[in-house]
Amino acid sequence: MSSKILIIGACGQIGTELTTKLRELHGVDNVIASDINTRKLELVNSGPFVILDAKNFNAIKDCCINHNIDTIYLMAALLSATGEKYPMEAWDLNMNSLFHVLNLAKSGQIKKVFWPSSIAVFGPTTPRENTPQHTICEPTTVYGITKQVGERWCQYYHDKYGVDVRSIRYPGIISHKAMPGGGTTDYAVEIYHEAIKEGKYESFLSEDTNLPMMFMDDAINATTQIMAAPAEDLTIRSSYNLSAISFTPEEIADSIKAEMPEFKMTYKPDFRQAIADSWPSSIDDSVARKDWNWSHDFDLKKMTSEMLTQLKKKYQS
Numbered sequence: 001m002s003s004k005i006l007i008i009g010a011c012g013q014i015g016t017e018l019t020t021k022l023r024e025l026h027g028v029d030n031v032i033a034s035d036i037n038t039r040k041l042e043l044v045n046s047g048p049f050v051i052l053d054a055k056n057f058n059a060i061k062d063c064c065i066n067h068n069i070d071t072i073y074l075m076a077a078l079l080s081a082t083g084e085k086y087p088m089e090a091w092d093l094n095m096n097s098l099f100h101v102l103n104l105a106k107s108g109q110i111k112k113v114f115w116p117s118s119i120a121v122f123g124p125t126t127p128r129e130n131t132p133q134h135t136i137c138e139p140t141t142v143y144g145i146t147k148q149v150g151e152r153w154c155q156y157y158h159d160k161y162g163v164d165v166r167s168i169r170y171p172g173i174i175s176h177k178a179m180p181g182g183g184t185t186d187y188a189v190e191i192y193h194e195a196i197k198e199g200k201y202e203s204f205l206s207e208d209t210n211l212p213m214m215f216m217d218d219a220i221n222a223t224t225q226i227m228a229a230p231a232e233d234l235t236i237r238s239s240y241n242l243s244a245i246s247f248t249p250e251e252i253a254d255s256i257k258a259e260m261p262e263f264k265m266t267y268k269p270d271f272r273q274a275i276a277d278s279w280p281s282s283i284d285d286s287v288a289r290k291d292w293n294w295s296h297d298f299d300l301k302k303m304t305s306e307m308l309t310q311l312k313k314k315y316q317s
């Protein structure tokens with residue numbers, strides 16, 4: 001029997017494309033998309049959709065019972081930049097939603113959980129280059145703290161209660177379908193939209209800020225791959241390091257200029273610079289590559305070409 005999936009936070013940047021992919025893999029009717037509101041009409045109209053508050057345990061539980069759900073992807077979160085503006089809200093949403101889902105899994109209602117962590121678990125004392133899987137994690141953002149603590153709880157629920165929870169530390173994710181909301185790596189998405197719309201972009205990070213990034217197709221593949229892996233192959237139950245490419249704002253601008261020589265880039269770092277400066281510039285993901293055969297496909301050139309092609313279609317049609 002195909003598993004019955006609930007995606008919480010389905011209208012977000014990753015949730016949107018994850019919903020499409022999971023519906024391809026498991027059948028439209030086996031994937032229930034949910035979010036706090038119906039802001040994304042294509043998604044609402046493309047298959048089963050419920051309005052669900054990730055902070056409401058009973059609402060999640062009722063939804064799981066009503067739809068016979070056995071697997072949850074918990075994609076709702078307040079990201080790094082928004083979290084600094086609303087620290088208590090970030091703590092409330094990011095932690096309580098995770099406890100709700102872990103407790104449903106502990107009770108046996110749910111058999112498998114995906115919960116995303118982030119490079120934000122790292123901090124200024126973490127080795128910046130090729131950051132190892134097991135290393136110092138002293139995050140400086142509320143978002144990073146929620147992800148670090150969440151990782152410990154995932155490990156705890158796995159070890160003490162046998163909960164099958166799987167997690168990835170996503171780098172910055174670049175996509176053309178849904179906009180990211182409130183992250184420090186968002187510049188690497190905005191830049192492509194502005195390149196097509198205005199021919200120029202002002203970066204809120206300095207030209208030499210090197211951060212780990214990934215194209216959405218790779219992120220979605222990683223997510224479906226880790227969820228399909230045999231449980232006994234997974235040696236990490238906190239969260240796996242995951243890596244594809246690293247680049248600076250100057251390098252992404254250069255990759256755009258290679259296709260659009262007239263593109264202009266300027267720099268005006270804001271409060272997000274300090275967050276970016278506390279994060280690694282590259283990640284060692286050899287454990288993910290060994291345990292569940294992770295590998296990425298998109299480099300910077302291929303990603304830029306795909307982003308510009310798709311966004312031209314979007315804005316020029």
Ligand code: SER
Pocket residue numbers: 079080081117118119120143170171172173182183184185186
């Ligand atoms: N993209 C996220 C952020 O910038 C990192 O997980 O907050």
